[in-house]
Amino acid sequence: MEHLKGQTRRLQAVLEVMRPWHYGKNLLVFVPLFFSGQLFSNPQALRSACMGFVAMSLTASGIYAINDCADAQQDRKHAVKRLRPVASGRISPGGAKALAAALLCMAGAPLAAGLFSPAGALCWAIYVAMNVGYSALGWKNRPIWDVTIVALGFVLRILYGAELTDTPASKWLLLTVLTGSYYMALGKRRTELNGGGQSVRTVLGLYTREFLDRGMQMFLTLTVVFYTLWSVDDQTAARHLYGYTVCTVPVVILWVLHYSLNIEKNGWGDPVEVILHDRKLLGLGAAYVALMFCLIYAKG
DSSP states (O other), X not given: OHHHHHXXXXXXXXXXXXXXXXXXXXXXXXXXXXXXXXTTTOHHHHHHHHHHHHHHHHHHHHHHHHHHHHHHHHHTTSTTGGGSHHHHTSSOHHHHHHHHHHHHHHHHHHHHTTOSOHHHHHHHHHHHHHHHHHHHSSGGGSTTHHHHHHHHHHHHHHHHHHHHHTOOOOHHHHHHHHHXXXXXXXXXXXXXXXXXXXXXXXXXXXOOHHHHHHXXXXXXXXXXXXXXXXXXXXXXXXXTSTTOGGGGHHHHHHHHHHHHHHHHHSSOOOHHHHHHTOHHHHHHHHHHHHHHHHHHHOOO
8 A cells, every 4th residue: 555655646746846737838849730720620730739738738847857957956945946956955966867868859759750840850850959958057037038938948849730730820810929929938037036036946036027017018919019010910810711700809909908017916926826826817718719619700
């Protein structure tokens, strides 16, 4: 019985390192296929997108394991992060590194076997190299660079999905995701700074609250502007969307305003934690997906 409990605890620790609740970020792999109107009419592309989602999820888990090893000493000083498996000693650094290597090998196997295009493999390799540098080489301690790497990671997910499914990614949507990701990354730094996180995250001592506020305002504005430009673009109107995508702009504005209010009042700013624990954000997100689904696929 004790052996079974020990195995269960180890499995729980492994899952905590892998952070499967963060896999929602990797749904961005499906974005090009979804907006192309081919989600159901192109089964080969859908299979490729599903494989890409799994590969990117395994990759992200491997990066999290590397990050936890690099941050273990600092995490022990944090009220919440000290409970992470590596920081708390439930998983050894060696075990976490072995897990990371196994996950990255599994994620890269389809690419190495030539199942995806060279461009898709390149997107994946850049994502891995960039995040290994962020976690293991100290790039996270360089102001501006730290949030840039986070933002580019989201853009690379979309480019990766576009290459896997051979569907184009709108430049306006790419800009929307880029600026929105900058906004969320700066918002996380802002809430960490407000929470006195300098002792845990070195880079916070190199930011000021005023700089982060100005940056958030700029990127929030750009996000709404770029999304609006996408919604009224002639190419968008011509691709199965009836020209009514502008109707989704108010939903996007409501979502980003509510998100902004949320991170300025509550939490420590991690976007996934903020979204998953806010029913209004989840509801608005579901409403957006449903509305866009109808505009693209309800062709009655």
